Amino acid sequence: MHQPEPPILLEMRNLRVEAAGKTGVVELVRGVNLTLRRGEVLGLIGESGAGKSTIGLAALAYARGGCRISGGEVLLEGLDLLALPGSALRNFRGGRVAYVAQSAAAAFNPSRRIIDQYVEAARLHGRNDTANIRREAISRYRSLRLPDPETIGQRYPHELSGGQLQRAMVAMAMAASPDLIVFDEPTTALDVTTQREVLIAIRDLISQEHIGGLFISHDLAVVSQMADRIMVLRNGVVVEEGESQELMANPREAYTRALLSALSHHRRSHDTSEAVLDVRALDAGYGAAVRILQEVDLRVARGSVTAIVGESGSGKSTLARVIAGLLTPQAGSITFEGKPLPHTLGRRDRESLWRIQYVHQNPDAALNPSHTVQELLERVVVLRDGLRGSQLRERIRELLAMTELGEQLLPRRPSQLSGGQKQRVCIARAIAARPSLLICDEVTSSLDPLVARGIIDLLGKLQAELGVSYMFITHDLSIVESIADEVVVMHKGRVVETGATSQVLGYPESDYTAALIAAVPRFDRNWLQ
Amino acid sequence: MTAGTREALMSFPRRLAGAAADMSWGTRLSALIIILYGFAALFAPWIAPYGESEIVGPPFEPWSRTFLLGTDNLGRDMLTRLIYGIRNTIAISLVATLISFLVGVTLGLLSAISGGWVDAALSRVVDTLMAVPQLIFALLLLSVFGTSIPVLIAVITVIETTRVFRLSRALGMDVAAMDYIDVARMRGERTGWIIRREMLPNVAGTLVAEFGLRFCFVFLLISALSFMGLGIQPPTADLGSMVRDNASLITYGDITPLLPAAAIGFLTISVNFVADWYLKTTAKPDASA
Numbered sequence: 001m002h003q004p005e006p007p008i009l010l011e012m013r014n015l016r017v018e019a020a021g022k023t024g025v026v027e028l029v030r031g032v033n034l035t036l037r038r039g040e041v042l043g044l045i046g047e048s049g050a051g052k053s054t055i056g057l058a059a060l061a062y063a064r065g066g067c068r069i070s071g072g073e074v075l076l077e078g079l080d081l082l083a084l085p086g087s088a089l090r091n092f093r094g095g096r097v098a099y100v101a102q103s104a105a106a107a108f109n110p111s112r113r114i115i116d117q118y119v120e121a122a123r124l125h126g127r128n129d130t131a132n133i134r135r136e137a138i139s140r141y142r143s144l145r146l147p148d149p150e151t152i153g154q155r156y157p158h159e160l161s162g163g164q165l166q167r168a169m170v171a172m173a174m175a176a177s178p179d180l181i182v183f184d185e186p187t188t189a190l191d192v193t194t195q196r197e198v199l200i201a202i203r204d205l206i207s208q209e210h211i212g213g214l215f216i217s218h219d220l221a222v223v224s225q226m227a228d229r230i231m232v233l234r235n236g237v238v239v240e241e242g243e244s245q246e247l248m249a250n251p252r253e254a255y256t257r258a259l260l261s262a263l264s265h266h267r268r269s270h271d272t273s274e275a276v277l278d279v280r281a282l283d284a285g286y287g288a289a290v291r292i293l294q295e296v297d298l299r300v301a302r303g304s305v306t307a308i309v310g311e312s313g314s315g316k317s318t319l320a321r322v323i324a325g326l327l328t329p330q331a332g333s334i335t336f337e338g339k340p341l342p343h344t345l346g347r348r349d350r351e352s353l354w355r356i357q358y359v360h361q362n363p364d365a366a367l368n369p370s371h372t373v374q375e376l377l378e379r380v381v382v383l384r385d386g387l388r389g390s391q392l393r394e395r396i397r398e399l400l401a402m403t404e405l406g407e408q409l410l411p412r413r414p415s416q417l418s419g420g421q422k423q424r425v426c427i428a429r430a431i432a433a434r435p436s437l438l439i440c441d442e443v444t445s446s447l448d449p450l451v452a453r454g455i456i457d458l459l460g461k462l463q464a465e466l467g468v469s470y471m472f473i474t475h476d477l478s479i480v481e482s483i484a485d486e487v488v489v490m491h492k493g494r495v496v497e498t499g500a501t502s503q504v505l506g507y508p509e510s511d512y513t514a515a516l517i518a519a520v521p522r523f524d525r526n527w528l529q
Numbered sequence: 530m531t532a533g534t535r536e537a538l539m540s541f542p543r544r545l546a547g548a549a550a551d552m553s554w555g556t557r558l559s560a561l562i563i564i565l566y567g568f569a570a571l572f573a574p575w576i577a578p579y580g581e582s583e584i585v586g587p588p589f590e591p592w593s594r595t596f597l598l599g600t601d602n603l604g605r606d607m608l609t610r611l612i613y614g615i616r617n618t619i620a621i622s623l624v625a626t627l628i629s630f631l632v633g634v635t636l637g638l639l640s641a642i643s644g645g646w647v648d649a650a651l652s653r654v655v656d657t658l659m660a661v662p663q664l665i666f667a668l669l670l671l672s673v674f675g676t677s678i679p680v681l682i683a684v685i686t687v688i689e690t691t692r693v694f695r696l697s698r699a700l701g702m703d704v705a706a707m708d709y710i711d712v713a714r715m716r717g718e719r720t721g722w723i724i725r726r727e728m729l730p731n732v733a734g735t736l737v738a739e740f741g742l743r744f745c746f747v748f749l750l751i752s753a754l755s756f757m758g759l760g761i762q763p764p765t766a767d768l769g770s771m772v773r774d775n776a777s778l779i780t781y782g783d784i785t786p787l788l789p790a791a792a793i794g795f796l797t798i799s800v801n802f803v804a805d806w807y808l809k810t811t812a813k814p815d816a817s818a
Contacts, residue, residue: 324711324715325715326711326714326715345715345717350717353715353716353717354716356715357715358711358712358715360708360711362708365707365708365709366707366708366709366712367709368707368709368727368731369731370730370731371726371730379716380716383716383717429712433716
């Protein structure tokens with residue numbers, strides 16, 4: 001570089017943080033060295049428990065309850081924060097170093113207007129020109145792509161969505177013109193398109209104001225977009241550090257490569273502008289008396305995975321049946337690939353029948369026990385593509401290969417297959433029709449976890465290869481997390497929440513979704529650190 | 530013909546041999562009896578010593594070398610009549626049962642898969658027909674339309690179709706609820722194809738067993754009608770009418786009139802045995818494998 005190196009803003013030397021647990025002292029961060037220059041964004045990446053957030057908080061010389069910074073130095077422009085007395089630290093925190101937490105909703109005072117809280121944050125750090133602060137707030141709202149930037153500040157926190165709150169919080173962190181901002185998974189809550197915009201906005205703000213940013217995320221895709229340099233953490237130790245592009249292109253460590261391959265598995269950068277399926281105000285039920293679905297709206301973007309979650313009886317499968325044409329809705333419209341879809345199966349044209357395929361929950365019921373695998377697949381290929389002879393055999397072989405099945409299974413009947421194989425045959429039969437929308441109705445619930453994992457991986461792989469959109473019905477939130485881009489939460493036949501997976505699961509807006517998430521036993525993902 | 534069907538046909542003798550291995554002795558004996566009946570029915574003109582309605586001697590001749598089982602009330606050879614009687618009764622029963630199954634299964638499965646008004650209409654018609662006791666229904670129709678073999682077959686077909694319809698509708702309902710039927714419908718398959726290729730193979734086992742039992746009932750019904758003089762008309766030989774025609778001999782302590790009755794009984798029991806065995810085998814979990 002010809003320019004002189006920008007001055008070092010933050011430096012951590014041999015940082016150690018330990019937590020006192022019941023079983024003794026556990027070291028969360030074990031000797032991390034870190035350097036951040038002005039105008040630079042450093043990405044901290046790693047899975048849960050890697051120590052990312054702990055390091056982020058240590059930049060404020062803060063340790064969570066039960067934790068203690070046990071060693072090392074944290075230098076902000078040469079000033080050792082760990083040596084500062086409490087009162088000086090308070091000035092630092094929020095003043096020279098700001099923190100944007102994962103949960104924005106918890107960080108706002110629910111009884112005060114958004115902009116007033118911005119003003120208060122600025123005044124706390126010694127600014128008095130309220131009018132100017134307000135103007136500045138509005139311009140920051142605008143640059144963070146908040147809707148109605150002029151008036152949004154007049155709203156109360158509960159009147160904003162999780163994603164909007166998150167952006168308002170980023171704006172508020174800027175209020176005191178800090179030198180360093182620690183972003184702790186700040187965009188997990190945003191849908192894919194806004195996430196990109198916000199990330200760009202944050203990045204522009206950082207380079208414009210010539211400050212530093214610590215960007216913490218478990219999403220390598222996001223970090224790679226944001227950070228100039230990336231630090232890969234695992235178990236409190238730095239695995240690898242380097243320039244973003246260099247690290248993405250040539251990861252040295254196996255762990256980094258594993259993170260990268262997990263990323264390629266999970267495509268996020270699809271085109272969300274076009275909807276393959278658009279369902280509006282759908283009412284459906286059995287007979288006039290039993291209404292199952294009420295005013296259901298659903299949009300599945302092309303190439304995306306939209307998960308429908310909800311407890312049993314919430315109408316998930318009914319919705320799927322209506323879309324598949326098996327149940328005639330009482331009201332509403334279904335638009336498929338830009339064209340209105342007739343409600344009854346008989347009125348749909350062949351092409352749209354083929355382009356919506358259905359994989360059922362129970363392969364035992366979905367595969368005719370009297371037919372061999374050969375017959376099951378052949379019928380679809382013959383009807384769909386009109387293939388004969390060697391071409392037909394070739395296509396069937398291709399389908400088997402795609403679903404990781406062996407050719408020796410062809411003469412077998414479903415009763416001679418394992419549960420996982422049966423479900424793979426169902427998937428092979430569905431993709432044989434070359435669909436653009438695949439409805440997966442609880443496809444793994446009848447399988448044991450390991451086999452289910454294999455099916456999910458297979459579906460992910462097929463989606464990458466074929467670009468099919470999935471409407472993925474499940475009650476298993478861990479599957480949703482691993483495969484879905486968008487989540488639609490259903491309760492008693494209504495859609496109670498819709499949004500990007502990370503947003504809905506991380507920052508549920510409805511009580512029902514929160515209850516649903518709380519009901520799931522899972523590893524602690526340190527969401528509310 | 531698909532590869533699967535061809536393979537199934539090729540392996541049929543082997544499977545039959547395998548099947549015979551787990552038959553009880555009763556079932557094996559029954560199977561043998563059925564084979565003998567079939568043989569008699571098929572080759573009657575060659576086996577029978579005399580012509581079907583040929584008067585060969587004086588009436589009610591006792592058993593002898595010339596007339597192995599004696600002669601009947603008109604002097605026709607009893608053994609010959611018995612063989613032809615088996616042939617005629619079996620043939621008519623078989624035709625009637627086959628038609629009943631063809632119509633009954635088709636309508637039953639159609640009813641099961643269609644649901645709605647098709648199901649309602651068909652089921653009510655069948656209920657109405659079944660509400661009339663079967664023998665009275667048969668007597669009524671036969672006296673209206675006269676007693677000829679086509680009418681007889683038609684009447685029996687109508688009666689039996691209702692029973693077959695009920696069974697196949699019930700079986701079909703179970704299958705129609707399966708997801709693979711939905712899959713076929715979503716593929717745009719025609720109803721006929723779904724009935725034939727998706728439903729039929731899965732209800733076939735029970736239907737085959739039912740076919741055996743239905744055949745017995747038809748056989749008995751025809752015999753009963755003939756006994757009452759409304760079935761197969763003379764001079765065509767028939768087991769039921771043979772019992773009636775020669776009934777007076779019983780008073781003389783001659784068991785000859787019981788022979789056609791025994792022929793009816795043996796066939797019915799044998800078919801029941803084999804049908805039971807078949808039902809048990811298909812009910813086994815891995816029967817299709």
